[in-house]
Amino acid sequence: MSRSAPPAPPLPPAMPGPVAVPTQPASRPQLQMAPRATHIDRRPDSQSESTWDKDAVIELLDVHKAFGALRVLDGVTCRIPRGEITVLMGPSGTGKSVLLRHIVGLLPPDAGDIFVDQRDVPKLNERDLLALRRGIGMLFQDGALFSSMNLFDNVAFPLRQHTSKGEGEVREIVMEHLVEVGLAGAEKRMPNELSGGMRKRAGFARALVMEPSILLFDEPDSGLDPVRTTLLCDLIREISKKYNATSIVVSHDVGAVRRFADNIGILYKGKMRQFGTQHEVELSQDEFVHQFFNASSEGPLGMD
Ligand SMILES: Nc1ncnc2c1ncn2[C@@H]1O[C@H](COP(=O)(O)OP(=O)(O)OP(=O)(O)O)[C@@H](O)[C@H]1O
Ligand SMILES: [Mg+2]
Structure with missing residues (x-):
């Protein structure tokens, strides 16, 4: 990065409202994080650190969402580490965009908790939601230009x-x-x-x-040629680091993900099948995670 800028300011303080905003959720369901890699050689660099050890700025706890009979999120739990890039992967139609929309309060969960910078998103009133969204930059899947x-x-x-x-x-x-x-x-x-x-x-x-101190990118690389995908991914990495932002990037491009992901969550059948550092996910023994992360035709996932 050629020039340094001061870190992005924290989100504006939550405005006083009728809803008490707890600093921590009252009860925490069991997190479905990648198991701590005690049996493997840990890298000497920061990638050997587990997402367990990191300060989370966004937390989803046992989030459920259905549209009629279609159960999309079925108990999703994850913690998004502050100041890092977390990539969300998963088959098409599995709920990645729906999950992002929950984080900015565009969709309410049927059950579960969503905290962003310790604010209880589903309980925020309109005014506080707008204040929250001012601190979040979102790139929608289609660019969504007027x-x-x-x-x-x-x-x-x-x-x-x-x-x-x-x-x-x-x-x-x-x-x-x-x-x-x-x-x-x-x-x-x-x-x-x-x-x-x-x-x-x-x-x-x-x-x-x-x-914004939080950036959400929904498939920024879809529809781009390989060179532009690489350039855009480099830009995301550069800008996320420049502004010290916490970023979530939805992407299907395994090659691109390997370039910029600090952490990876793989969503499948309504659940966070695996969530951990890139290093942890690379070492996963789960055959679905292995197939998906290596874009392999061999494994439990077929065209259906
Ligand atoms: N507002 C809505 N009302 C009804 N169904 C919805 C709504 N939003 C999303 N869905 C359904 O929820 C499911 C998950 O959609 P979502 O857009 O999150 O998938 P995705 O993982 O982002 O897929 P892709 O990789 O193709 O973008 C889909 O079956 C979709 O049709
Ligand atoms: Mg999507």
Whole structure:
């Protein structure tokens, strides 16, 4: 990283509301973390540390969610370590996007607890939810740009919506982030004049303008060619580290995941089948995890 910036500010303090926000959940169900790797050679570097040892900024505890008869999350538990990149993997339709939407309070769980920076997300009122979301940058699966606004206005939108900054300052911030994601010069283009990769990077710039301490990326690499996937993954790593952000990245690209993941969660059939450091997941003896993480055709997972 060429220049260093001060770490992103912590989330604004929870506003007083009718709901008491506990600092810790009252009861914690058994975490389904990767077993501590006592029987294996531990690496001398930080990868040998277990996610158990780390400070968590996001906690999901026994989260359940169904849509009618479709049970999507069936007791998901995980702790997302602060200041690291955690990748969420799993077959298509398994609930990865649904899980992210729970973290920002766009979907309520049927049961279970979700804490973000010690705030009890499902219990937050509208005002506190908005305050929470101001501290979270989210890149949706499809980029989710407003089709009627040009690139500049799309990226400026959160600043104009959530801050009282003047247009001069807005321009300065937007241009800084457009340069960061390699889109300087394209600011007048409409979304339909941008390539898929450019739209992703535009969504990325928009996720960054509020200097969030938490970044959620839903398949930032889908639909990109291999070179752009690598470049985007490097950008995610660089920017996450630059802002000292806690990032969750949903990705199917095992090669890319190996490049930037500190921790990996693998969701399958409504449960977090494995959650641990990349090193722990690589060493997993679970045949599904092994098949998925190695993108192998051999294993329990078939086309069905
Ligand atoms: N608001 C909703 N109402 C009803 N069903 C939904 C809703 N949102 C998601 N689902 C269903 O929940 C399941 C999980 O969806 P989700 O989008 O989380 O999958 P995913 O793991 O992100 O898949 P992909 O890798 O293809 O993006 C799917 O069967 C989907 O149709
Ligand atoms: Mg999805």
